[in-house]
Amino acid sequence: xxxxxxxxxxxxxxxxxxxxxxxxxxxxxxxxxxxxxxxxxxxxxxxxxxxxxxxxxxxxxxxxxxxxxxxxxxxxxxxxxxxxxxxxxxxxxxxxxxxxxxxxxxxxxxxxxx
Amino acid sequence: xxxxxxxxxxxxxxxxxxxxxxxxxxxxxxxxxxxxxxxxxxxxxxxxxxxxxxxxxxxxxxxxxxxxxxxxxxxxxxxxxxxxxxxxxxxxxxxxxxxxxxxxxxxxxxxxxxxx
Numbered sequence: 297x298x299x300x301x302x303x304x305x306x307x308x309x310x311x312x313x314x315x316x317x318x319x320x321x322x323x324x325x326x327x328x329x330x331x332x333x334x335x336x337x338x339x340x341x342x343x344x345x346x347x348x349x350x351x352x353x354x355x356x357x358x359x360x361x362x363x364x365x366x367x368x369x370x371x372x373x374x375x376x377x378x379x380x381x382x383x384x385x386x387x388x389x390x391x392x393x394x395x396x397x398x399x400x401x402x403x404x405x406x407x408x409x410x
Numbered sequence: 411x412x413x414x415x416x417x418x419x420x421x422x423x424x425x426x427x428x429x430x431x432x433x434x435x436x437x438x439x440x441x442x443x444x445x446x447x448x449x450x451x452x453x454x455x456x457x458x459x460x461x462x463x464x465x466x467x468x469x470x471x472x473x474x475x476x477x478x479x480x481x482x483x484x485x486x487x488x489x490x491x492x493x494x495x496x497x498x499x500x501x502x503x504x505x506x507x508x509x510x511x512x513x514x515x516x517x518x519x520x521x522x523x524x525x526x
Contacts, residue, residue, distance in 0.1 A: 329513075386454070394512040397442075401455065
């Protein structure tokens with residue numbers, strides 16, 4: 297199994313809603329990542345987890361709250377988002393963090409904030 | 411800090427044409443270099459990689475050579491197909507001490523469209 301699975305594929309939410317994005321991998325990878333991608337732009341790193349601990353937070357607003365319940369799962373909790381947060385949210389994983397290895401990406405969640 | 415500069419697109423080619431997408435980088439030390447491809451409605455997939463100078467990465471007919479003297483990692487394919495239409499991202503990941511340590515720094519992406 298070389299897949300990173302993200303759910304849901306599409307999400308529409310209001311600015312007062314609370315929702316969560318989920319990511320799962322069963323490759324035994326110890327590093328997991330959240331990226332945000334706007335249309336026609338490269339992905340921007342948001343968070344990195346290594347061995348289930350938060351290693352990098354790229355100054356992301358607190359309305360985005362990551363969680364890594366175990367080595368296979370990564371969540372992104374969303375609360376009080378703004379319309380400008382509408383984007384494709386990509387999860388990725390790699391064998392280890394900081395070893396310049398390739399990342400495996402999921403297909404993403406297309407988020408629309410109304 | 412570390413950075414990647416890609417040739418601006420979009421690039422439009424006819425099937426069987428030769429493809430080059432230029433990529434240059436700025437980084438301390440010896441970063442690893444990658445080309446990722448993103449098909450419509452999907453996430454990114456690794457296309458090829460190189461980890462040291464003069465390494466050539468290759469996959470699915472695509473090639474790129476790590477040139478430290480010119481700090482470049484240009485992507486080439488001899489004969490493109492319609493199915494190659496996608497967005498291509500050049501990226502680097504630095505070793506310890508670089509600002510890209512532990513993460514990928516992406517170029518802006520190049521949209522490739524191949525017509526029959």
